[in-house]
Every structure is written in C-alpha cells, then in structure tokens.
Amino acid sequence: MNKFIQIFLFLAVFFASLMKAEAKVYEMLPEMPENPLSEQVVVKKYDYTNTTRVPIYLKIEDTYKTSGDTQTGDELTFVATRDVIYNDKILVKKGEKTTARIRYFIRRGMNGIPSILILDGFNFANLDERKLDAHYMKRGIDNTLLVLPLKWALTILYPLGSFTNFIIGGEARISSKKEIVLYYYPEWILE
Amino acid sequence: MKKIVYLLTAVMLGMNACFAYEMTNQELLKDISMQHVIDSIAYDMLNVAQIKNRMIFTYDKDAKKKLLKCNDSLTKRQVLIYGDNVAKVADKNELAALIAREIVKADASYWGNFKGYIGATQIRCAPKKYELYFDRAAVDLMVKAGYNPVGMITFLHKVYPQKRTDIISTTNLTSKRVMYVYEYIYKNYPEFLVNNEYKDNMYYQNFLLTSTENRAKFYEKIKNKSDEKIKYE
Numbered sequence: 001m002n003k004f005i006q007i008f009l010f011l012a013v014f015f016a017s018l019m020k021a022e023a024k025v026y027e028m029l030p031e032m033p034e035n036p037l038s039e040q041v042v043v044k045k046y047d048y049t050n051t052t053r054v055p056i057y058l059k060i061e062d063t064y065k066t067s068g069d070t071q072t073g074d075e076l077t078f079v080a081t082r083d084v085i086y087n088d089k090i091l092v093k094k095g096e097k098t099t100a101r102i103r104y105f106i107r108r109g110m111n112g113i114p115s116i117l118i119l120d121g122f123n124f125a126n127l128d129e130r131k132l133d134a135h136y137m138k139r140g141i142d143n144t145l146l147v148l149p150l151k152w153a154l155t156i157l158y159p160l161g162s163f164t165n166f167i168i169g170g171e172a173r174i175s176s177k178k179e180i181v182l183y184y185y186p187e188w189i190l191e
Numbered sequence: 192m193k194k195i196v197y198l199l200t201a202v203m204l205g206m207n208a209c210f211a212y213e214m215t216n217q218e219l220l221k222d223i224s225m226q227h228v229i230d231s232i233a234y235d236m237l238n239v240a241q242i243k244n245r246m247i248f249t250y251d252k253d254a255k256k257k258l259l260k261c262n263d264s265l266t267k268r269q270v271l272i273y274g275d276n277v278a279k280v281a282d283k284n285e286l287a288a289l290i291a292r293e294i295v296k297a298d299a300s301y302w303g304n305f306k307g308y309i310g311a312t313q314i315r316c317a318p319k320k321y322e323l324y325f326d327r328a329a330v331d332l333m334v335k336a337g338y339n340p341v342g343m344i345t346f347l348h349k350v351y352p353q354k355r356t357d358i359i360s361t362t363n364l365t366s367k368r369v370m371y372v373y374e375y376i377y378k379n380y381p382e383f384l385v386n387n388e389y390k391d392n393m394y395y396q397n398f399l400l401t402s403t404e405n406r407a408k409f410y411e412k413i414k415n416k417s418d419e420k421i422k423y424e
Contacts, residue, residue, distance in 0.1 A: 104324050104328060107320070113317060148312075
C-alpha cells in the first residue's frame with residue numbers, strides 16, 4: 001500500500017509540473033517577441049481590386065535580333081498599331097512611337113539554352129507607366145527540347161550523348177511583322 | 192528517505208520539462224516573428240513589382256542547403272529562407288536582398304515550355320548564366336520596394352564564399368558578382384552611392400578594400416567612356 005502511495009505521489013508531482021509548463025506556454029503565446037527588423041519594414045499602398053485591362057498593340061520599327069553586340073541599356077523603337085480607347089478617351093493614338101530599353105539580356109548558351117531579352121520603360125504620353133505591364137520578354141528558340149531527348153537516346157552510345165552539349169540555343173528575335181501586346185490597368189490604385 | 196528521493200526526482204524531472212518547454216517556445220515565437228517579417232517584405236515586393244506569378248516563403252532556421260537537392264524556389268515555387276543566411280543579415284536592406292534574389296529566381300522558374308519545367312531545368316543546369324541576372328533584377332526589385340540596393344553588395348559579400356576560379360565552375364566568382372552589382376548600382380541608381388548610408392558600415396568598407404583593383408578597372412572604363420566588358424577577378 002505504501003508503494004502505491006509513493007508511486008501516486010511521484011506521478012502527481014510529475015504531471016503537475018508538466019501541466020504548469022503547458023500553462024506557461026499558453027501564457028507566453030500572446031507575447032510575441034518584437035523582431036528588431038519588423039520596425040524597419042515599410043509597406044507601400046496599392047489596390048489591385050479592379051480587373052479592367054486595356055490591350056496596347058505595338059510593332060517594333062525594325063526587326064531586332066540579339067547578337068554578341070547586344071548590350072543592356074540599348075533602346076528599341078516601337079509603334080502603336082491601333083488606337084487605344086478607354087472611357088471614350090484616346091489613350092494611345094495609332095502611329096504613336098515609344099522607346100523601350102533592354103533591361104536584362106541573358107546570352108544563349110550550350111545545351112540549347114536560348115537568349116532572353118527583357119524590355120522595360122515603355123513610355124506613352126497619356127499613360128501612367130506604373131500601370132503598364134512591367135516587362136516584355138522575348139526568348140529565342142529553345143533547343144533544350146531537342147537536346148534532352150537526344151542526350152537520353154544517345155546515352156547508350158557513350159560518349160555521343162555529351163556532344164549534344166554543343167547544341168546552342170536560338171537568338172531572341174522581335175519581328176517588325178508581328179504585333180506584341182502590352183496590357184494597361186487603368187483602374188489600379190498605386191501610391 | 193525513499194519518499195524524499197522519489198519526490199525530489201519527480202520535481203527535478205518536472206522542472207526539466209518546464210525549462211524545455213520554455214526554451215522551445217521562445218525559439219518558436221522568434222521563428223514566427225521572423226516568418227512575419229520575411230512575409231511582409233516579400234509580399235510587399237511582389238505587389239510593388241507587380242509580379243503575377245505565385246510563390247510562398249518559408250523560414251527554416253535549421254534547414255541546410257543540400258548539394259543534391261533541387262532548389263524548391265524552382266520546383267515548387269517555395270522560397271526557403273535558410274537560418275544560416277538570416278543569421279548573417281544585419282539590417283532590413285540585407286534581408287530584402289536575400290528575399291529579392293529568391294523572388295527573381297522563383298519568378299524565372301515560370302519561364303519556358305511545359306509550364307516552366309524546361310526553364311527551371313536550364314537554370315538548375317547552368318546557374319552561372321542566370322546568376323548575374325538574378326542579382327541585377329533583385330537590385331531593381333529592392334529599389335522599387337524602397338530598400339537601399341547597397342544592402343545587396345554587403346549581403347553577397349558576407350554570405351557567398353570566394354572560389355579560386357570560375358572557369359570550370361557552375362557559379363561566378365563572388366568578387367565578380369559583387370562588382371557587377373556595384374557597376375549596376377553605379378549606372379542605374381548612383382544616388383545610393385553618392386549619399387551612401389553604408390559608408391561607415393564595416394562590411395561595405397571591407398568590400399571596398401577587397402575590390403580596390405576591380406573598382407580601379409571600372410573607374411578607368413568610366414573615365415575612357417569605353418563600352419568594353421571588363422574582366423573582373
């Protein structure tokens with residue numbers, strides 16, 4: 001009987017301590033420690049509720065193809081191919097010219113990796129640039145689609161598969177015959 | 192006597208549990224707090240830069256980068272922020288730099304055929320080609336969201352080790368990357384270098400010290416108005 005009391009006491013004290021610990025956890029939860037970095041974070045204001053978007057159709061003045069000489073910062077000229085009307089107002093007139101800047105350029109490489117051209121800075125007199133699609137991206141022909149199956153197929157004929165490494169990707173090309181589309185979101189509210 | 196020993200043992204065991212819970216929860220709360228900070232910076236950046244591709248951010252204090260594991264930013268668009276990287280972050284700009292780089296990477300994983308499968312494979316196979324783009328695009332993202340891009344320089348300088356050479360390597364030399372970021376800020380956001388918040392920062396000063404030769408080459412290029420690409424070391 002004595003032993004039962006001893007065991008009972010042991011368990012009682014042990015579980016009481018655990019319960020106390022658990023109670024401590026609940027007490028602590030509301031007290032979130034203040035992270036010193038959180039005070040420095042400033043969140044900007046924006047409202048993207050409205051889904052209205054107006055397409056702007058453009059064509060490049062002269063066909064452009066990336067090459068070894070392509071540099072970031074180069075400017076390309078585009079011409080609007082249609083009138084852009086929103087709420088009975090002409091936002092962009094047909095024939096209006098704009099320049100875009102090559103913001104990033106990733107050169108093509110082995111294994112069929114294509115070159116990538118990313119343009120930004122499209123400017124129109126009546127448009128808020130911030131409400132326009134931020135970038136226009138053009139990729140060259142992706143030869144990786146050819147490289148991967150070829151490499152796997154040639155694996156059994158070692159080392160032929162490795163020669164597919166030397167297949168180069170395509171250069172990015174913006175044709176003066178093809179229209180490109182940028183979207184303008186006139187109802188977005190930006191700080 | 193036996194009773195006293197049993198009671199003491201029970202009390203001691205209980206006390207251990209008490210301290211264990213306390214420690215774990217303090218750490219847990221710190222993690223939650225850090226997760227909130229990361230989320231607020233990251234989602235603000237996504238909104239300001241109008242990035243329309245979805246991604247999430249997970250702070251994992253204990254996770255380590257594994258050599259053979261695919262980057263979750265590219266496969267699941269789950270940006271993992273590692274504890275050992277956050278430990279090196281000294282201010283909000285450096286944390287923003289860390290997050291901005293991962294955002295750009297996760298965004299790039301949407302490129303290419305098969306819903307980004309091919310594009311992500313290319314980034315994984317040839318990261319060297321894309322690394323400089325990630326750094327530059329992250330600098331733009333930081334500026335758009337209102338952070339100081341010089342934080343990118345100090346962040347890269349502190350976090351990435353310096354290899355002997357990058358000739359047969361999948362990554363660029365860190366000194367080269369940092370210098371390209373410096374060049375990019377110099378050309379696009381010179382106001383941050385003119386009124387430099389980081390002038391008295393020891394990490395920035397260490398970058399200036401270690402990049403003396405590279406910067407001399409760059410200033411020479413600016414002086415001569417040359418378009419030639421500089422070979423940084």
